[in-house]
Amino acid sequence: MKRILTWLFPLLLSGWIVADLLIPRQVDLRQFDPAEVARLDGLMWRSYYERKPLLLFWQSAELLRKQVHAPFWRSFVISYHAAKAAFVFKDGKNRADYNRALPDLNAFYEGINQLSKRPVDVSKAARNELEWWIIRREREQHPPAEWAALQTQVVADLYHVPPATCTDYGRLRTEAMLFRDQRGEAITEADWQRIDNLLRQSYQSLYQAVNISSAP
Template sequence: MHLKRLLVAAVIISALLAGYVAWPRHADLRAFDPAEMARLETAMWRDYYEERYGALFYHLYESTRTQFGFSPLKGLRIAISAAEAARTFQPTRSRQEADAALPPLIVYYGELSSAAPTAFDVEEAARLELDWWQARREAVDPRDYGLTIARVAELTYGRIPDSGIWQFGIVRAEAMAYRDARGAAITASDWGEIEAQLARAYWSLKASVSR
């Protein structure tokens, strides 16, 4: 009888846990805190360049849960697809090779779309994302690929061309260029400056998408 009660309790606990993990939340891509997004994105950049993919996955997952409100299960799927795209893209050396990162990016944007204010073209967003990733490698001016970043934001948030979103894209791109210029010699102080730049970018985005 005692064993039977334990088994029943275990089944109930498992069911409750499964329900918690999978239960839909009211996720919203506009709900982020700009300062916290800057902190998390800075951490993710460090993870990526130091090839710490486990840490990258963790910070991706943390951002989906704490900044956008996705369920644990949905957040897990988003983090897996984003980490897979980043890891696939990193060793590529041409646009043709980089296309291998497109399928997980399409999955990523497909998962994000449920929290977007309006429906958007998932494949177009994924292709634009991959386009600016590759543009960085081709020494394109950050102000140019920054506009592509802005276009991705306009798509996912359902906004018409907006000066605040343009500023978000350009400042974010300039933060990337700052990191790239320092390369292997980057310091903790440099990472602090990058976080400050990203905070400015995300405050600009927040102001635009909250209107």
């Protein structure tokens, strides 16, 4: 029996991984828990600023399972591209450096596209995602309202709703970013709690917007 289990377990595990990665699956992206997604997004912010790429990778995979219903193993493949793009960008100094994150952002959004019942414009989503990352660093030329507008456009395209319906998402998320930047190295647990609250409001507004806008 022990010998049977010795070869049976790896066989079953391999079958699970292959099925998880290859069997097509399409879901309604509108269905997610906004509070849980906000919690995980906040944890990812901390991992990014504290330069913890492995933790960010793990948290991103969990976020993908909660927000876009990615299967277990596939969530890690998609998350790899998200985490890699984030830290390639983080170490960049100019637009040429930042653009090195674009292939992984394309792969990230392609992973989401393969899961979505409705098609995602992968190239547009990746370009807009990277662009708001960039203009946030170029704040002398690009005020926060532009960051908010691009973030709003990304989710509007992802969920197929008019941008005007989800402006609160971009506004609240940008408010959280500005507060994080203001606090800098002096940030405290209470500050992170305030950021979490803003993110929770942001995702709650997004959830309401995409479900009301998409209602029959």
